[in-house]
Amino acid sequence: MEQLRFGQAIGKALADAMEADPKVILLGEDIGEAGGPFGVTRGLYQRFGAQRVFDFPISEAALVGTAAGAALSGLRPVAEIMFMDFCTLAMDAIVNQAAKAHFMFGGQTAVPIVVRAPHGGGVNAGAQHSQCLEAWFAHVPGLTVVCPATPADAYGLLRTAIASPDPVLYIENKALYARKGEFPDTPAAIPFGQARTARAGRDVTVVTYGAALYQAEAAATQAAEKGIDVEIIDLRSLQPWDEAGVLASLARTHRLVIFHEAVEAFGVGAEIAARMADVGFDELDAPIVRVGAPFMPTPYAPNLESAFLPDASRLLAAIERVMA
Amino acid sequence: MSKKSTPARSGQDTDMLLACYRGMLRIRKVEQRLSKLFADKEIPGFIHLSIGQESVPVAISRHLRDTDTIAATHRGHGQALAKGIDLTGFVAEMMGREHGICRGRGGSMHIADAKLGMLGANGIVGGGISLATGSALAHKLAGNGDLAVCYFGDGALAEGIFHECLNLAALWSLPVLFACENNGWGEFSRTDRQFCGSLERLAGAFGVPYRYADGLDVIEVTDVAGTLIAQMREDRRPAVLECRVERFHGHYEGDPQKYRDPAEMALLAERDPLARARQALTAAGVDTARFEALEAEIEAEIDAAVAEARAAPIPDFAAASADVYAQA
Numbered sequence: 277m278e279q280l281r282f283g284q285a286i287g288k289a290l291a292d293a294m295e296a297d298p299k300v301i302l303l304g305e306d307i308g309e310a311g312g313p314f315g316v317t318r319g320l321y322q323r324f325g326a327q328r329v330f331d332f333p334i335s336e337a338a339l340v341g342t343a344a345g346a347a348l349s350g351l352r353p354v355a356e357i358m359f360m361d362f363c364t365l366a367m368d369a370i371v372n373q374a375a376k377a378h379f380m381f382g383g384q385t386a387v388p389i390v391v392r393a394p395h396g397g398g399v400n401a402g403a404q405h406s407q408c409l410e411a412w413f414a415h416v417p418g419l420t421v422v423c424p425a426t427p428a429d430a431y432g433l434l435r436t437a438i439a440s441p442d443p444v445l446y447i448e449n450k451a452l453y454a455r456k457g458e459f460p461d462t463p464a465a466i467p468f469g470q471a472r473t474a475r476a477g478r479d480v481t482v483v484t485y486g487a488a489l490y491q492a493e494a495a496a497t498q499a500a501e502k503g504i505d506v507e508i509i510d511l512r513s514l515q516p517w518d519e520a521g522v523l524a525s526l527a528r529t530h531r532l533v534i535f536h537e538a539v540e541a542f543g544v545g546a547e548i549a550a551r552m553a554d555v556g557f558d559e560l561d562a563p564i565v566r567v568g569a570p571f572m573p574t575p576y577a578p579n580l581e582s583a584f585l586p587d588a589s590r591l592l593a594a595i596e597r598v599m600a
Numbered sequence: 601m602s603k604k605s606t607p608a609r610s611g612q613d614t615d616m617l618l619a620c621y622r623g624m625l626r627i628r629k630v631e632q633r634l635s636k637l638f639a640d641k642e643i644p645g646f647i648h649l650s651i652g653q654e655s656v657p658v659a660i661s662r663h664l665r666d667t668d669t670i671a672a673t674h675r676g677h678g679q680a681l682a683k684g685i686d687l688t689g690f691v692a693e694m695m696g697r698e699h700g701i702c703r704g705r706g707g708s709m710h711i712a713d714a715k716l717g718m719l720g721a722n723g724i725v726g727g728g729i730s731l732a733t734g735s736a737l738a739h740k741l742a743g744n745g746d747l748a749v750c751y752f753g754d755g756a757l758a759e760g761i762f763h764e765c766l767n768l769a770a771l772w773s774l775p776v777l778f779a780c781e782n783n784g785w786g787e788f789s790r791t792d793r794q795f796c797g798s799l800e801r802l803a804g805a806f807g808v809p810y811r812y813a814d815g816l817d818v819i820e821v822t823d824v825a826g827t828l829i830a831q832m833r834e835d836r837r838p839a840v841l842e843c844r845v846e847r848f849h850g851h852y853e854g855d856p857q858k859y860r861d862p863a864e865m866a867l868l869a870e871r872d873p874l875a876r877a878r879q880a881l882t883a884a885g886v887d888t889a890r891f892e893a894l895e896a897e898i899e900a901e902i903d904a905a906v907a908e909a910r911a912a913p914i915p916d917f918a919a920a921s922a923d924v925y926a927q928a
Contacts, residue, residue: 342737418925
């Protein structure tokens, strides 16, 4: 088992998918000769050429709309949105066109596109380059939403996303690109809707996804020093999400904290909390607690952003609260 | 800008004009029946009729292959019918039936026949423009000589996506025909209150070939579209076709059109591509009996389609709700 960076795992998944299927093409701003704003697509233009890797104009509505049109005509485009915040410019293509075509047309068609969208703060990029908007997309019937945390999951979920006949929002936290992790010698596709137990524990379940996983692991280590045994469920897929897996963990620990970087209000955690309050009501020994970002735009100044981002200490406080 | 139809000169010209007339008449008759079915509450929701605009899709479709793709608009019944959509499946879809081409899930604004290369009608003004552009990219990469037709109305001229896609199609040399049915109205407002540019100059700014054709003259549209499309199959570049047409009915069916000048409305009968074609055919010696036979044949086809659609079952909710994703 080798070590690979998160961004490299995404690049490898793209390369392997392109090798396996000539219908896979890449569309995105600066992804070709420049190798991508974060270097994720480095080398792919040189390897696969200008007929497979397209440097797109700064024209996000056309980027995703064109990807959807090409998909309706038989290709499997992967569109890179430079920062997830820019999805706002492509919302018609994602929400009204790609998400609905299969259903609206009575199942005649599929729109196999992947929209790669980097989210997340921590780099002082300010309010328009840091948002975690995954809940918007998880709310739209027809879309699949995934958000991996490890290189192996980044690879496996991207292979599944590219092979899927449905439009997939593939969300990658910018803070993870350089992070190294174990990478299997023969990496496998990972099915949608299956969570991973990142840490087994008896006392409290923490459900998380994306880069927040690493804050959760830090909080679990601190909790262990206080005698609290935390189980961490890494969702990996947000739509569909592993309701049975979360419920099974809750049935063991009887306490649930949901932790994500996105703004807490109306976020992914709200859906999980609501479902567990329903189907898991009899298992609960404490209120379900969410920990996410406060209801404000991502601020710029380092001290402000640090205070804004949910961290291990806030999660630990929530864990202690449900254990009290 | 408009001119009278030139009477057909030869037997071949007459045959072509008759074929175009038949295509336009079929769209007209179908939409008149839809209007009736809507008034009788047999069709729910919103429908947007293209009566007065039939020449454009009929003319363009004469030059299309089954494998060419089209993005249709919310006023796209004619675009779908001219591409060859099955009439029974079309009517059944309007009536919200299981045997509708989209199994009753789409309706008028979302009608599509994928096997005919339809990328779908679209409920979003300008919504199909990027789909057609992307489809053209797929055609170009496939190297098959196919092209994409992007139907849109003048109401989409101020949409940013049109400007983005015109740029992209020119930049990457994509075989997409941007076909504007300019009826002078964007929903309930005149185009000149919404768009201060010129489509010709806009196309020119991106270096995209532009041609105008009078939508009242189906032969002129056929000729101009044929020239553009033949060129596009050769050089794999985009083109813009603009046709002035009239919108006889309201924005949506049932729209009383109180915002339109009665004097202008009174002139519409003079600006009817079907009437023009019929005059030219009459001048070329086509007699009344031939027209009556055509009408009867089309009405019989519509009667049969409506009867079959009425007999079709309504869709099953469980089946619909289980088919949100293509992945089984």
